[in-house]
Amino acid sequence: MNIFQKLIAFFIGVIGLMSFSLQATEMRVFENKFGKVEVPVKPQCIVSLHDFSLTIQLFELGVRPCGSVARKKLWSDPSFRGVQHRFNTEGLVYVGSHKSPDEEVISMLEPDLIVGLYYQEKLKNKLSLIAPTVILPTKSKSIKEWASQLADLVGQSARFKDQQEEYNWIIGEFKRLVPEPEKITVTTLEIYEDNFQLIGRGGLDEVISDMGLSRPTGYLDAKKGVNYSLERISDMDADIIIDTYEPLLNTREDTKAFRRSVQWKNLFAVQNNQFLYFNRSRYGDSMGGLIGSAYLLLSHITEREFKTKK
Amino acid sequence: MNMLPAHFLRIKPFPRVVLHARSSDIAWLICFTILLLSVLLWGATTGSYQISLFKSWHIIFTPESEPDKLVRVIWEFRLPRLFAAALCGAALAIAGVILQSITRNALASPGLIGVEAGASATMLIFMVIIPEVIPALWLPVCAMLGGFFVAVCIWALSSRAGYSPIRLVLIGVGITSMLSAFSEMLITYGDIELVESALMWLGGSLHQVSWLQVEAMMIWFVVSGTLAWLCFRQLNLLVLGDKVAFSRGVDNRKVIPFLLLLSVVLTSSSVATAGTLTFVGLIAPHIARRFCSDRHGALIPLSALIGACLVVLGDTLGRTVFSPLQLPAGLVLVLVGAPYFIILMSRLRKT
Numbered sequence: 285m286n287i288f289q290k291l292i293a294f295f296i297g298v299i300g301l302m303s304f305s306l307q308a309t310e311m312r313v314f315e316n317k318f319g320k321v322e323v324p325v326k327p328q329c330i331v332s333l334h335d336f337s338l339t340i341q342l343f344e345l346g347v348r349p350c351g352s353v354a355r356k357k358l359w360s361d362p363s364f365r366g367v368q369h370r371f372n373t374e375g376l377v378y379v380g381s382h383k384s385p386d387e388e389v390i391s392m393l394e395p396d397l398i399v400g401l402y403y404q405e406k407l408k409n410k411l412s413l414i415a416p417t418v419i420l421p422t423k424s425k426s427i428k429e430w431a432s433q434l435a436d437l438v439g440q441s442a443r444f445k446d447q448q449e450e451y452n453w454i455i456g457e458f459k460r461l462v463p464e465p466e467k468i469t470v471t472t473l474e475i476y477e478d479n480f481q482l483i484g485r486g487g488l489d490e491v492i493s494d495m496g497l498s499r500p501t502g503y504l505d506a507k508k509g510v511n512y513s514l515e516r517i518s519d520m521d522a523d524i525i526i527d528t529y530e531p532l533l534n535t536r537e538d539t540k541a542f543r544r545s546v547q548w549k550n551l552f553a554v555q556n557n558q559f560l561y562f563n564r565s566r567y568g569d570s571m572g573g574l575i576g577s578a579y580l581l582l583s584h585i586t587e588r589e590f591k592t593k594k
Numbered sequence: 595m596n597m598l599p600a601h602f603l604r605i606k607p608f609p610r611v612v613l614h615a616r617s618s619d620i621a622w623l624i625c626f627t628i629l630l631l632s633v634l635l636w637g638a639t640t641g642s643y644q645i646s647l648f649k650s651w652h653i654i655f656t657p658e659s660e661p662d663k664l665v666r667v668i669w670e671f672r673l674p675r676l677f678a679a680a681l682c683g684a685a686l687a688i689a690g691v692i693l694q695s696i697t698r699n700a701l702a703s704p705g706l707i708g709v710e711a712g713a714s715a716t717m718l719i720f721m722v723i724i725p726e727v728i729p730a731l732w733l734p735v736c737a738m739l740g741g742f743f744v745a746v747c748i749w750a751l752s753s754r755a756g757y758s759p760i761r762l763v764l765i766g767v768g769i770t771s772m773l774s775a776f777s778e779m780l781i782t783y784g785d786i787e788l789v790e791s792a793l794m795w796l797g798g799s800l801h802q803v804s805w806l807q808v809e810a811m812m813i814w815f816v817v818s819g820t821l822a823w824l825c826f827r828q829l830n831l832l833v834l835g836d837k838v839a840f841s842r843g844v845d846n847r848k849v850i851p852f853l854l855l856l857s858v859v860l861t862s863s864s865v866a867t868a869g870t871l872t873f874v875g876l877i878a879p880h881i882a883r884r885f886c887s888d889r890h891g892a893l894i895p896l897s898a899l900i901g902a903c904l905v906v907l908g909d910t911l912g913r914t915v916f917s918p919l920q921l922p923a924g925l926v927l928v929l930v931g932a933p934y935f936i937i938l939m940s941r942l943r944k945t
Contacts (some may be wrong), residue, residue: 356919379918383790384801386918387671388642391663403725403791410804413670509785 309396314437318405318419321412324396326439331390331415333400333407334382335364337422340568341431342399343371344447345440351377351393353385355532363532366486366568390414399434422569427487431571447571454578458495461586465496468585468592469522471503471553474564475539479511482520485528486567487574491581514542518551523592524584525553528564535564556591560584619892622885626899630680633903637676637910642917643667670805678803679909679923680902681811682864683874687882687901688822689857689864690875691894695829696850697759700880704861705872707766708748709741711773713865714796716740718777721792722784734807734866741862744769749854757836757846795869799922800909807867814863818856819898825853826890833888871908871924874901877935884938904931 310325329350332338339352354362362378377393380386385407390398391414398417400407402424411417418437420430428448435444459465470492472484482503484492492499502519506512529536542548553559562580567573584590603620605613639650649660650668657665686704693702704710717737720728728736748769752762777796781789795802828849831839836846864871878901879893886892908927913920 356916358916358919380920383793384799384920386642386913386920388667389918391666391671392643394663403788406791406802410670410802413666510783 314418316418316433317421317424318402318408321416321418323416323418323437327395327397327437329393329395329397330438331379331385331393331395331398333385333398333404334422335568336366336565337401337427337569338399338420338434339364339367339376340370340572341434341570342438343367344570344572345435345438345443347438347440349376350395351379351390353380353382354378356381366565366570366573369565370572385411387411387414397437399437426490427569427571427574428490444571447575451571451575451578454575454582455491455494458578458582458586461582462495466498467594468497468524469500469503470497470524470526471500471520471522472526473520475514475517475527475542476511476535477538477542479513480517480520481511482506482508483528484526485564485569486562486577487569488526488562488577488581491574491577495578495581497581514547517547521551522553523590524558524560525551526560526562528562530564532565536561552593558584558591613891615891616886616889619886619889619896623892623895623899626896626903630899630903630906633906633910634676634680637679637906638668638672640910640914641667641672642914674803674805674808675800675909675913676906677808678800678811678867679905681808681815682800682868682871683878683901683903683905684898685811685815685819685860685864685901686871686875686905687878687897688819688894689860690901691879691882691890691897692822692829692853692857692860693875694879695833695888695890696853697763698833698835699759699763701876702763702766703872703876704857704864705870705875706770707763708744708769708773709766709858709861710865710870710872710875711770711777712744713737713741713862714870715773715777715780716743717795717865717869718780718784718792721795722780722788725785725788734810734863737866738859738862741858741865744773745854745858749851753847753851757850796924799920799924800868801913801920803867811863811867814859818859818863819894822853822856822860823891823894825849825856826894829853829890829894830888868905869922869924871905871927873924873928873931873935874904877931878904880935881938 311322312325314321314323330342330347331351332342332349333353335352335354339349342349352364352367354364356362356378364373364376367373377389379389379393382401382404387410390411395415398411398415400411400417400419401422402419405419408417408419420433422430428451431447432444435441462468472482472488472492473480474483500520500522503522506520548554551559560580567576603615603617605615635647638654639645639647645653645664645668649664653660653664653668657669689704690702693704693707694700714737716739717733720733720736748762748765751765752758781793784792828839828844831842831844832846832849839846861875879897881900882893882897886896904927905923908930909923911930912923912926915921
């Protein structure tokens, strides 16, 4: 090897070392109730362990995750619930179900951050072998609170503040137009073929609480997550009843018969055309979901004729 | 000097320990050991990320020279699952042999006499009703305690007026029904997200298994499995009836509670590791009997090998067929194993 070749080899080596040091990931410590995790300051490939909340929120923050769990039936294509009708999911890799994400697929993506929900804490140790894994307190904290943590985690706090600004404006506008919101009662439920549950998806329950709307006594006395007989529907009657349908599951058709029944038609909300029937997957549990649900309620309560029982 | 028939082998594993085994039993044990090793090797090379046999071999034996990513896939994700599957399958199969022999009932299995239901119901309580009370690491211990509690209840109730195998089975069936109804109630009325995780586990999933659980399972299996095998003579006599066994020095009042305890340990540790894999404890002993009849010296290890093969097969199929969607091993096992079991049983000669 002559001197010229040695010099070239030396410069290549120096450039290689410089590029390596430039690429070395800058790390910081992220802490929440699930513990401290050393995470990259600017994560490049994030895997989300829940499509209907985390994946949506990441897209809303302008971050494209490299992998996400999705809903899938055996012979169908995966569906990123609440995501694919709002964002371009091309290149988003399906990594299995939220109950049992496939570690091998996640590992092959070589992510530098994995984010999951509270009930995925038991997966944390194993997934931490692949990349720093952060569990967000999605059950104990409001959407606003955990979304703020997620924004901080992925370095998008400015975008989150914009979302928060918009949401706060809607709530403020609602309270300006409805000075006594506590006089309006709202029931959020999901009606199935032979029973119903009290659920408000897409952040609806959080919006109702933030707007200061109240709940009927029957709703307050009942438990969430319990399947009630349809005979008890009259206990849940309110000024507004909000049900949701799932386009993927044909729930509109399945519950049509019940909505034709006298029992249903006798409800105050139904008689006064104040029964709202929303698409269950339109808004996820995200800041965008809160904003969307808040606009819907603002519009239905303040921008049209509205009656209350009292 | 004892004269043995020509087809018997005389094995001397330790000084002063001599075993007499049929050459056919030894041959079948070797066959199924090779089969288990083949299934394990296939499982190690199969997954969402295809790794060739040659490459897998290298990763297993010289991991330091292979990329971290591949080493992680094999060593952290596949191998713990495979070992846990094999150990759980073997444990449940031995528990099945013990229960079928002490009850002298071909239908007896860990799933039928309530031990599995007890462990499952306990896990569900801690997963669905009070999810944050016990750290996830301690959940298997709770499952074992639940299994033990149910076993003690069954034994106490079935032996109050003198032990009777049929009473033990019937009380087990009753307790299983009661606990199944309780589990159903938890599933129906529990928090949907917690229930979904619990359902995955209930289906017999090895998705969350780590080396730590494999080590724990290994200890339970080696201790209980060895003790169970050492009782093969007592089991051989118990299937002939209590009186025959008693006349040959086997006191069922002492032996049966001990054997029941072993089956509870094997079942509960398996349920705690992999959830409910009900079918293995029933099917593996029946398949093994086709090869070695009721000779428990061979039946116990052969059932263990068959049970291990079945669960490894079920888990590998479950994580690869619709990958990255993961089907619980227990579910695949029933889907694949049930038709085979039905054919097998329909071909059995009338006895």
